[in-house]
Amino acid sequence: MLSPEKETEQNRVIKEKFLSFCDLFTLQVRAIPTGIAVIFDGKSLTYEELDFRSMQLASFLRENGVKSESIVALSVCDGLDLLIGILGILRSGGAYLPIDPNYPSERIEMMLEDANPVLLLTEENLVTKFSWIHEKTVLINKSFPNEVVNQNETVLPNQLAYVVYTSGSTGKPKGIMLEHRALAYAALAHQQLHPSTFTALMLGSISFDASLIVITRTLISGGTVCIPKSEISADPERVIDLIEKHEINYTLCVPSFYSMLLDKSRELPSLLCIDLGGETMPNAIPDIHSKIAPNAILHNIYGPSEYAVGATFAKIYDPITRQVVKITIGKPFPQTQIYTLDANLKPTVPGTKGEIFIGGPGLARGYLNNEALSAEKFVWVSLPNQNPMRLYRTGDFGRFLPDGNLEFLGRIDFQVKIRGNRVELGEIEHALCRHLKVKEAVVIVREEPQGNKHLVTYFTALDKTDIKQELRTFLINLLPKYMIPSAFVQLESFPRTLNGKIDRNALPALPEKEQNTALEPQSKLEQVLSDIWKRILHLKMVGTQSNFFDVGGDSLTIAIIQTQIEIELAIKISITELLQYPTISRLAQHLSHRTNHKVISLYQDISAQKKIAFSRFKSRAGR
Numbered sequence: 327m328l329s330p331e332k333e334t335e336q337n338r339v340i341k342e343k344f345l346s347f348c349d350l351f352t353l354q355v356r357a358i359p360t361g362i363a364v365i366f367d368g369k370s371l372t373y374e375e376l377d378f379r380s381m382q383l384a385s386f387l388r389e390n391g392v393k394s395e396s397i398v399a400l401s402v403c404d405g406l407d408l409l410i411g412i413l414g415i416l417r418s419g420g421a422y423l424p425i426d427p428n429y430p431s432e433r434i435e436m437m438l439e440d441a442n443p444v445l446l447l448t449e450e451n452l453v454t455k456f457s458w459i460h461e462k463t464v465l466i467n468k469s470f471p472n473e474v475v476n477q478n479e480t481v482l483p484n485q486l487a488y489v490v491y492t493s494g495s496t497g498k499p500k501g502i503m504l505e506h507r508a509l510a511y512a513a514l515a516h517q518q519l520h521p522s523t524f525t526a527l528m529l530g531s532i533s534f535d536a537s538l539i540v541i542t543r544t545l546i547s548g549g550t551v552c553i554p555k556s557e558i559s560a561d562p563e564r565v566i567d568l569i570e571k572h573e574i575n576y577t578l579c580v581p582s583f584y585s586m587l588l589d590k591s592r593e594l595p596s597l598l599c600i601d602l603g604g605e606t607m608p609n610a611i612p613d614i615h616s617k618i619a620p621n622a623i624l625h626n627i628y629g630p631s632e633y634a635v636g637a638t639f640a641k642i643y644d645p646i647t648r649q650v651v652k653i654t655i656g657k658p659f660p661q662t663q664i665y666t667l668d669a670n671l672k673p674t675v676p677g678t679k680g681e682i683f684i685g686g687p688g689l690a691r692g693y694l695n696n697e698a699l700s701a702e703k704f705v706w707v708s709l710p711n712q713n714p715m716r717l718y719r720t721g722d723f724g725r726f727l728p729d730g731n732l733e734f735l736g737r738i739d740f741q742v743k744i745r746g747n748r749v750e751l752g753e754i755e756h757a758l759c760r761h762l763k764v765k766e767a768v769v770i771v772r773e774e775p776q777g778n779k780h781l782v783t784y785f786t787a788l789d790k791t792d793i794k795q796e797l798r799t800f801l802i803n804l805l806p807k808y809m810i811p812s813a814f815v816q817l818e819s820f821p822r823t824l825n826g827k828i829d830r831n832a833l834p835a836l837p838e839k840e841q842n843t844a845l846e847p848q849s850k851l852e853q854v855l856s857d858i859w860k861r862i863l864h865l866k867m868v869g870t871q872s873n874f875f876d877v878g879g880d881s882l883t884i885a886i887i888q889t890q891i892e893i894e895l896a897i898k899i900s901i902t903e904l905l906q907y908p909t910i911s912r913l914a915q916h917l918s919h920r921t922n923h924k925v926i927s928l929y930q931d932i933s934a935q936k937k938i939a940f941s942r943f944k945s946r947a948g949r
Contacts, residue, residue, distance in 0.1 A: 344482075344483050344507070344510070345510060346416070346481045346487075346506045346509070346510055347416065347487075347506070347509050347510050347513055347542050347546065348413065348416050348417050348481070350510065350513065350514075350545075350546040351377075351413065351545050351546060352377070353546075354373055354545060354546060354547075354548045355373045355374055355376075355377040357548065358373055358548050359372065359373055359374035359377075360372050360373070360374065361373050361548055361550075362550045363375075363376045363409070363545060363550065363551065364376060364405060364406055364409045364550065364551045364552075364553065365405075365550060365551070365552045365553070365572060366404060366405030366406050366552075366553045366555075367404075367405070367555055369406055370406075371406055371409070371410075373548075376409060376410065376413065379410045379414075380409075380410050380413035380414040380417055381414075381417065382414075382470040382472070383410055383411065383413075383414025383415075383417075383418070383447075383466070383470060384413075384414045384415075384417035384418040385418075385470070386414075386470045387414060387415065387418035387420060387445065388418050388419070390445065390464075391444060392415075392418045392419065392420040392444060392445065393418075393419055393420070394419045394420075394481070394485055394486075395420075395421065395485070395486050396418075396419070396420040396421065396443075396444045397420065397421045397423050397441050397442070397443040397444065397486075397489060398415045398418070398420040398421065398422065398423065398443055398444060398445050398446075398447065399423040399424075399425050399438060399441065399443040399445070399446040399447065400412065400415065400422060400423065400424055400425065400446075400447045400448075400466075400532075401424075401425035401426070401427045401434075401446065401447070401448045401449075401452060401455075401456070402427070402447070402448060402449050402452070402466060402532075403427060403449060403451075403452070403555070403556060404449060404467075405528075405551075405553030405554075405555075407449065407466050407467060408532060408553065409541065409551065409553075410466065411447050411466055412538075412541065414447075415447075416481075416487060416488075419481060419485070420444075421486040421487055421488055421489055421503075422487065422488040422489075423437075423441050423443055423488065423489045423490075423501075424488075424490065424532045424533045424537075424538075425437060425438070425446075425532075425533065426531045426532050426533040427448075427452050427455060428531070428556055429531075429533065431455070433499065434455075435458070436499060437491050437499055437501070438456075438459060440491075440499070440501055440694065440695060441489060441501055441694060443462065444462070445462050445463075445464055446459060446462050446463045446464065447464050447465075447466040448463060448464075448465065448466065449465065449466060449467060450465055450467070453465070481506050482506070483505065483506055483507035483510075484505050484506075484507065484691075485505060485506050486503055486504075486505060486506075486691070487504055487505055487506040487508070487509045488504050488509065488538065489501045489502065489503055489504070489694055490502050490504070490533065490535045490538075490631055491533065492631050500693050500694075500696060500699065501693060501694035501695070501696075502631050502632055502690050502692075502693060502694075503690055503691040503692055503693070503694050504634055504690050504691070505690075505691055507687055508633075508634035508687060508688045508689065508690065509538075509542065509634060511634060511661070511686075511687040511688050512539055512542070512543075512634035512635045512636065512688055513539065513542035513543045513546050514546070515636065515659045515660060515661075515662075515688070516539055516543040516601075516635070516636065517543050517546060517547055518660065519625070519639060519659070520576070520598075520599045520623065520625075521547065522547070522575075522576075522598060522599070523547050523548050523549045524544055524547065524549040524550075524575050524576035524598070524599070525549060525550045525552060525572055525573060525574050525575055525576070526540050526543075526544040526549055526550070526551055526552065526574070526575075526576040526577060527540075527552050527554070527565070527568065527569065527572075527574045527576070527577040528540045528541065528551055528552065528553045528554070528577075529554070529559055529565070529577055529578070529579040529583065530559070530579060530580070530583075534604075535631050535634075535635050536578050536579070536603065536604065536635055538635065539578065539634075539635035539636070540576075540577070540578050544576075549576075550572075552568065552572050552574060554568055560822075562583075562586040562587050562589070562590045563590050565587060566587060566590055566591050566594070569594060569596060569597070570594075570596070573596040574596060574597065575596050575597055575598040575599065575622075576597070576598060576599045576600075576601075577597075577600060577601070578600075578601040578602075578603065578627070579601075579602065580602065580603070580604040580605045580827055581602045581604075581605050581606070581607045581608060581611055581766070582605055582765075582766050582820065582822075582827070582828060583822075584600065584602055584611065584615075585608070585610075585611055585614075585765050585766065585786075586819075588611070588614045588615065588618050591618055592618070593617075593618055593619075593620075594618055594619040594622070595619075595620075595621060597619040597621065597622035598621060598622050598623070599622055599623045599625070600615065600619065600622050600623070600624050600625070601625045601627050601639075602624070602625065602626055602627065603626070603627035603628060603629070603636065604827060605766075605827060605828070606734065606752075606755060606756060606759055607626050607642070607653050607759070608759040608764055608765050608766055608767070609653060609759055609760050609761065609762055609764070610762055610763065610764060610765050610788055611624075611765075612624060612642050612643050612650040612653065613650060613762070614788075615643055616643050616648065616650055620645060620648070621645050622643075622645060623641060623643065623644065623645060624641070624642045624643035625639050625640065625641055625642065626639065626640045626642050626653060626654070626655055626656060627639050627655075628655035628656070628732075628734060629684070629688075630684075630718070630720055630722075631690075632684075632689070632690045632703065632704075632718045632720075633662075633684045633686070633688045633689055633690065633718060634688035634689075634690070635688075636659060636688075637658060637659060637662050637664060637684045637686070637688065638655045638656045638657060638658050638659065638662070638664060638732055639655075639656045639657070639659060640653070640654050640655055640656025640657070640731060641656070654727065654731040654732060654733050654734075655724070655731075655732050655733070655734045656731050656732060657730060657731060657732065658686075659686075659688075661686050661687055662684065662685070662686035662687075662688060663684070663685040663686050663715070663717075664682065664683070664684060664732060665680075665682075665683045665685075665707075665709070665717065666678075666679070666680030666681065666682055666683070666724050666725060666726060666732075667680050667681055667683055667707070668680055668681075671705070671707050673709060673710070674725070676725075676726045676727075676728070677725060677726065677727070677728070678725055679723050679724070679725045679735055680723070680724065680725065681719060681720065681721070681722065681723060681724075681738060682720045682722045682723070682724040682732070682734075683705075683707065683717040683718065683719050683720065684717060684718045684720060685715050685716060685717040685718070689704070689716065689717075689718060690704070690718070692704055703718060703719055704716060704717070704718055704719075705717060705719055721737060721738045721739055722734060722735075722736070722737055722738065723735035723736050723737070723738060723750065723752065723753075734752075734756070735750070735752060735753060735756060736750045736751065736752015736753045736755065736756055737750075737751070737752045738750075749781065749809055751769045751770070751771075751781075753805070753809070754769045754781070754783070754801070754805065754809055754811065755767050755768060755769050757801055757804045757805055758783060758785060758797065758801070760804075761793075761796075761797060761800050763787050763788050763789075763791075763793055763796070764785055764786075764787060764788075764793075764797070765785075765786040765787060765788060766785065766786050766820060766828065767783060767784070767785040767786075768783070768784045768785070768820070768828055768830060768833065769781055769782070769783050769784075769811060770782055770784070770830060770833065772813075772836060780811075780812040780813065780880050781809070781810075781811040781812055781813075781880075782811055782812065782813045782814075782815065782836060783797070783811040783813065783814045783815065784815045784817055784820070784833050785797070785814065785815070785816060785817070786816070786817050786818065786819060786820060787816060790818075792816065793816070794814040794816060794873070794876075795873065795908065797814055798810065798811075798814065798875070798905065798908065799905070799906060802902060802905050802906065810905065811875075812875050812878075812879065812880040813836055813875055813876065814875070815834075815836065817834075820833075821833065846869070846870065847870055847910070848870070848911075849914060851914045851917065851918060852870055852910050852911065852914045854894070854895060855891075855910045855913060855914055856868055856870065856910055858887060858890050858891065858894065859874070859877075859887070859910065861890075862883055862886050862887055862890065863877055863878045863879060863883060864878075865877060865878070868910070869910075870909065870910040870911040870914075871909050871910075871911060872909060872910070873908050873909055874887075874904070874908040874909070875908060879908075884901060884904050884905070885901065887904060888900075888901055888904060891917075895917075897917060897920050899917070903916065
């Protein structure tokens with residue numbers, strides 16, 4: 327790490343002129359030439375070795391036509407080659423395009439066709455994967471000239487540094503263009519957040535932009551980047567082995583993967599800082615973290631790829647005070663501006679919901695080959711008493727709390743309409759993650775063949791205890807009844823994308839509707855309720871222990887159930903009560919002291935006219 331005197335000199339130089347990430351790395355090469363820069367599979371490179379080999383590659387690339395704004399693709403498995411490739415491309419003046427070799431071939435081809443890189447750097451064992459563009463393919467580990475120009479290519483702040491592809495709403499990946507000012511800003515901002523010299527573990531795909539910030543913030547601080555092989559990075563137990571072996575003290579990953587690490591480990595004493603981002607952090611994580619990694623700061627990082635790896639941060643656990651605070655996405659990084667605006671691009675009142683807009687030096691240039699989408703998402707906004715500014719509209723809802731922290735409230739594009747009610751799936755997910763037994767939760771819409779839509783929750787919990795009814799009751803106190811999911815499906819684990827995020831498209835089908843016939847009605851009241859359920863839910867049989875929602879009930883049919891109970895049993899009952907007592911046996915027990923047994927007897931001889939009236943009522947309710 328730089329001495330205090332040299333750190334002062336570094337800060338002075340940074341303030342006087344723009345320094346790219348490569349410039350900042352060079353300062354470290356001069357300060358600690360023999361320090362270990364990268365570890366991979368038992369091999370390593372010092373700072374001066376990484377410096378020389380990346381300079382060799384940069385010279386080769388310049389000799390082969392790479393210049394400012396040239397896109398160079400990089401697809402490698404070897405972690406040493408990854409860092410040589412990134413630095414070599416940036417030092418040549420070109421822009422780095424990460425291609426994860428584990429991605430499906432169709433996605434890789436789509437990315438390469440869209441970006442049209444001047445060259446593709448890869449390894450010998452991957453050449454056949456890119457045979458269709460063989461004329462552009464170069465082996466990164468081939469022999470390059472020993473003579474290199476020992477200086478970085480001068481780059482300007484607005485020069486293209488890298489392109490990262492994320493999923494697009496149309497199904498086609500979109501390439502986000504980030505400039506050198508954004509990359510340098512992100513590295514320095516994260517360094518200021520935790521300025522220690524770390525041995526950092528890079529988790530996730532090389533196409534995951536968070537991987538790049540782990541690399542850059544570590545190398546400008548004189549730390550060591552530990553890169554696991556791809557088959558290790560997806561295995562929590564082997565990742566924990568790496569953490570222990572190399573005494574890893576920093577990593578950045580998605581909350582769902584970190585939750586898996588916490589499940590597998592008794593204690594992780596070497597960890598000093600954990601940054602989580604990319605997903606909503608469940609409430610269960612901070613308390614477990616404080617026990618498993620009590621020496622580590624826990625940050626919640628928020629920011630889309632359109633803003634260079636992090637726009638806001640919140641310290642959720644402080645190892646000094648040993649305190650856990652309420653989960654928010656915190657406050658902006660230095661020089662970053664955050665606003666919540668309404669549909670007319672006017673600021674919302676603090677405490678009220680609005681769309682999150684981001685501005686500042688980490689802002690992307692836009693989308694590659696897509697000017698229309700760039701104009702739609704990167705907008706010029708005029709706010710009171712301020713000059714017009716360019717902001718990115720995130721598509722996320724948020725609100726500012728009284729203490730100035732920003733609360734994330736879900737995605738705008740996760741907004742659906744259920745029987746006329748507009749429902750934001752993110753709001754339900756956010757509420758579920760407040761339950762201390764929930765690790766992760768996803769809410770989706772399932773549509774039946776006849777067109778009815780139902781909300782379905784998939785979740786994982788701290789143990790295998792069935793908490794479905796507990797969750798349903800928990801949500802009753804937080805959400806309106808039309809937002810209570812019809813089905814709760816508890817999973818041992820979620821399917822994952824290569825970046826470690828939950829793969830919503832791979833969620834399992836709903837289990838068959840429960841029709842527990844083992845427990846038949848034991849009283850007249852249970853029989854009455856059972857008959858009502860069967861008529862309304864179109865069931866031939868239903869057990870007294872079956873959950874109303876598990877056998878097909880939803881927010882519409884529960885209202886019909888309420889009305890039928892009031893009509894046929896002369897009992898006033900609220901929707902809340904029906905939600906709290908969702909089985910026939912529990913509901914009957916709850917209502918037993920309020921029933922009129924004469925009414926029940928009359929019900930046994932229900933007339934054809936009553937059935938017709940019910941049929942007409944249900945038809946009107948369905949409309």
